[in-house]
Amino acid sequence: MSEQKDLVSQLVLFLHLRKYEPGERVPSEREMAERFQVSRGHIREALAFLEALRVIERRAKSGIFMAREAASVEALALYAQVGAPLTAEDVQQSIEMRKIHEITAVRLACERATLDNFDRLRAILAASEAKMAAGQPINEEDRAFHLEIVRATQNSIFHRIVQVYYLMTVDRLRIYFNDPARCRTSHEEHLAIFQAVARRDAMTAMNLMSEHLKGANSYWQDLIGRGAPPGPGDQTEAWLALATGRSH
The missing domain is CATH 1.20.120.530 (GntR ligand-binding domain-like)
Incomplete structure (x- = not known):
């Protein structure tokens, strides 16, 4: 369970640092699985959680997009916890x-x-x-x-x-x-x-x-204005590396 929570946190920070706009398409399950070196099943579960929080939305036969409507309050808490301002x-x-x-x-x-x-x-x-x-x-x-x-x-x-x-x-x-x-x-x-x-x-x-x-x-x-301070085992630098570039 903790590994899945870590993956959700990594995905949130990845999407935030890449500065995707509402309605913008994001990498596919396959691309994210390769980027984070996990199975597509784990990525699918993490994305389902983010979809429930209205961070992303999936469109049949079109792909995964940033949600157009405002994220849930729980999503805002998640943003703060992973260091996304x-x-x-x-x-x-x-x-x-x-x-x-x-x-x-x-x-x-x-x-x-x-x-x-x-x-x-x-x-x-x-x-x-x-x-x-x-x-x-x-x-x-x-x-x-x-x-x-x-x-x-x-x-x-x-x-x-x-x-x-x-x-x-x-x-x-x-x-x-x-x-x-x-x-x-x-x-x-x-x-x-x-x-x-x-x-x-x-x-x-x-x-x-x-x-x-x-x-x-x-x-x-x-x-x-100061941003969240790094906590024990902070992975921000690793996540920043994952977020480098804008190509899908």
């Missing part, structure tokens, strides 16, 4: 949608949060304290806190939708939380949000969440 418009719109969703989520959490949700939130906040005391970033705890607020709505579809936004920001959040001052500020704001939810004070919780998320716009705009 998102457009400024994608970034701005994702920030806007995240804010709308999370302010709604914290209101619902005030009504629906269970004792288990509160226990998990306390554990996340304690983990944040421990990380900061050890001089470590709290990017993982930040993600966990926000997703637990959404989980507290008791709406699993809502939770799955918001998860996508966090998949889009994994590497950039790691950069953001390298600053100890940001870690402390974010943690204190999380504490205030938690206390408001615990009191079932929806209006205060919504206002606090709105203020907390205002910082997202500035750091996204700053970091999006």
